Amino acid sequence: MSTYRIRRAGESRSFPVAHPFLDLATTDGAGIVLVGKEAGAAYGALMAVDDAAFVAIELGVECLGVHAGEAADERRNNVVGFARFRLGSAEPSRLVELVRQPWTREEAVAAARAAFEAADLVVAVCNDFPGRIVDRLVRPYYNAVLRRHDEKLASAEEIDKTLCLGLGYPEGPLALLERTGLAAHYEVTQALYLSLGDAAYAPARRAQIAHQRAMAG
Amino acid sequence: MTDIRTVGVAGAGTMGAGIAIVAARAGFATRVYDTRQAALDNARAQTEGFLRKSVERGKLKAEQFERAMANWQGTTRLEDLADCDIVIEAVFEDLGVKHGLFAQLDKICASQTIFASNTSTISITEIAGGSGRVDRFVGMHFCLPAQLMKLVEMSPGLNTSDETWRRAWAFCEALGQQPVRTQDTPGFILNYFLIPYNNDAIRLVEQGVAEPAEIDKAIKTALGYPMGPLELLDLVGMDTQRLLCDAMYGLTHELRASCPPLVKRMIAAGHLGKKTGRGFHRYGDSKMFGA
Ligand SMILES: NC(=O)c1ccc[n+]([C@@H]2O[C@H](COP(=O)([O-])OP(=O)(O)OC[C@H]3O[C@@H](n4cnc5c(N)ncnc54)[C@H](O)[C@@H]3O)[C@@H](O)[C@H]2O)c1
Numbered sequence: 001m002s003t004y005r006i007r008r009a010g011e012s013r014s015f016p017v018a019h020p021f022l023d024l025a026t027t028d029g030a031g032i033v034l035v036g037k038e039a040g041a042a043y044g045a046l047m048a049v050d051d052a053a054f055v056a057i058e059l060g061v062e063c064l065g066v067h068a069g070e071a072a073d074e075r076r077n078n079v080v081g082f083a084r085f086r087l088g089s090a091e092p093s094r095l096v097e098l099v100r101q102p103w104t105r106e107e108a109v110a111a112a113r114a115a116f117e118a119a120d121l122v123v124a125v126c127n128d129f130p131g132r133i134v135d136r137l138v139r140p141y142y143n144a145v146l147r148r149h150d151e152k153l154a155s156a157e158e159i160d161k162t163l164c165l166g167l168g169y170p171e172g173p174l175a176l177l178e179r180t181g182l183a184a185h186y187e188v189t190q191a192l193y194l195s196l197g198d199a200a201y202a203p204a205r206r207a208q209i210a211h212q213r214a215m216a217g
Numbered sequence: 218m219t220d221i222r223t224v225g226v227a228g229a230g231t232m233g234a235g236i237a238i239v240a241a242r243a244g245f246a247t248r249v250y251d252t253r254q255a256a257l258d259n260a261r262a263q264t265e266g267f268l269r270k271s272v273e274r275g276k277l278k279a280e281q282f283e284r285a286m287a288n289w290q291g292t293t294r295l296e297d298l299a300d301c302d303i304v305i306e307a308v309f310e311d312l313g314v315k316h317g318l319f320a321q322l323d324k325i326c327a328s329q330t331i332f333a334s335n336t337s338t339i340s341i342t343e344i345a346g347g348s349g350r351v352d353r354f355v356g357m358h359f360c361l362p363a364q365l366m367k368l369v370e371m372s373p374g375l376n377t378s379d380e381t382w383r384r385a386w387a388f389c390e391a392l393g394q395q396p397v398r399t400q401d402t403p404g405f406i407l408n409y410f411l412i413p414y415n416n417d418a419i420r421l422v423e424q425g426v427a428e429p430a431e432i433d434k435a436i437k438t439a440l441g442y443p444m445g446p447l448e449l450l451d452l453v454g455m456d457t458q459r460l461l462c463d464a465m466y467g468l469t470h471e472l473r474a475s476c477p478p479l480v481k482r483m484i485a486a487g488h489l490g491k492k493t494g495r496g497f498h499r500y501g502d503s504k505m506f507g508a
Contacts, residue, residue, distance in 0.1 A: 093440075125427065133427050137446070148409065154406055158397040159406055162399070165366070166366070166411075170442075200417075200472075200473055
């Protein structure tokens with residue numbers, strides 16, 4: 001049993017509403033979970049970090065190192081990052097991407113993992129790279145689908161139908177992006193494009209349009 | 218409604234055998250042609266085994282089994298395809314081989330016979346160019362295993378007539394398949410997106426982003442996909458992935474389609490995937506998918 005206490009630091013994309021993970025926290029838990037947009041800043045203000053079984057910082061698109069530091073004198077072996085995967089306006093999925101640094105202790109990773117799993121979440125551990133696992137993998141794919149649709153490879157329905165029938169997807173990528181927001185796709189893929197410098201992440205035309213329209217209000 | 222009664226399948230390998238099952242099961246007189254008698258024997262045995270299982274599972278009636286087996290005729294003589302209304306080609310992935318076959322068929326078959334190719338990576342327009350009937354030619358790309366997968370990506374060549382397109386589409390529906398229309402461009406829809414996406418997953422492993430099991434788990438949980446990319450690659454096989462990459466990259470020069478170095482190392486190490494007991498994951502027994 002991995003116990004933890006929760007510090008709220010602004011709105012959370014991972015836990016926007018009530019969730020068993022929040023309910024299972026205790027005031028004297030051995031781990032510390034910093035939840036919300038300002039989780040990184042809250043980490044900076046935290047006292048006695050070293051005494052915690054683990055410290056988990058909620059992440060956005062940024063790397064854990066931004067908050068936890070990477071310089072030799074900043075390294076802590078009990079700090080991890082986390083984010084529940086979520087596409088745009090869709091609800092957060094059951095997936096928690098748990099980010100570790102090279103010096104993170106196995107025990108800290110295991111304790112954080114156990115805490116999330118006890119709340120029926122699924123944990124995938126990854127190293128500290130932009131986009132973690134899912135965004136890193138699907139954003140170029142989504143950009144390619146948007147681009148080839150623009151180029152009239154096939155209709156949106158036929159592209160989605162092909163990928164659903166051929167690969168067993170529950171929903172085609174174009175319908176999924178429409179439903180969850182193309183402007184939200186823009187934000188993530190643009191951030192990855194800047195940090196990775198790989199043209200495959202450059203937002204597709206339709207995502208740019210959606211972003212520009214959202215900005216114009 | 219389709220005006221097609223008799224179907225030719227040229228090439229009785231992995232794909233041709235499956236396509237012939239689909240045609241015979243749907244009630245078409247099906248002539249299966251291969252240059253090798255062994256391939257025909259193999260395909261016939263596979264057909265019988267598969268359809269028997271379908272009967273056992275209640276998916277096919279006993280009399281449908283009998284009829285499908287009677288519909289299925291193997292031959293090593295190309296002349297036996299003379300009365301076919303459509304011929305679906307599934308021979309080696311080689312433009313010269315395909316042109317050679319269609320040039321001969323053009324002399325044997327009636328003028329209204331439609332020619333179709335199951336090619337994965339060669340342009341339909343290019344194959345049609347050597348067929349003697351550029352206007353009566355379509356792409357019909359089935360998925361492996363064809364007898365289980367409903368998807369058929371259909372593409373017209375630049376010279377395909379509307380009449381041919383309409384007839385071929387109706388025939389595909391009569392097969393009980395689900396056709397989708399795509400342009401005649403490399404990889405059509407599925408492979409165009411899938412090959413680079415799979416490569417991206419391999420690059421995540423190469424770059425140490427996460428372990429293969431974590432990547433597969435993340436994708437399945439986040440997106441509800443039935444399989445993670447590395448599990449899927451283990452089924453495809455690294456040898457096949459390399460061939461697909463080389464073909465796609467050769468045509469598109471898109472970086473994401475180029476074969477990641479790890480694939481080549483895995484081939485050298487014998488980690489081809491499920492079939493060798495080890496790929497990105499380890500497997501206790503090396504039974505093939507669908508066996
Ligand atoms: N394997 C796949 O996953 C897959 C999927 C979709 C499409 N395709 C395409 O289907 C075609 C066949 O692929 P496959 O995997 O079934 O290959 P395969 O090697 O299993 O079978 C090819 C068969 O064609 C026969 N053949 C070769 N030349 C011939 C000729 N001139 N006349 C008659 N028969 C001849 C061979 O004897 C062999 O039995 C290729 O164009 C390939 O790109 C393959």
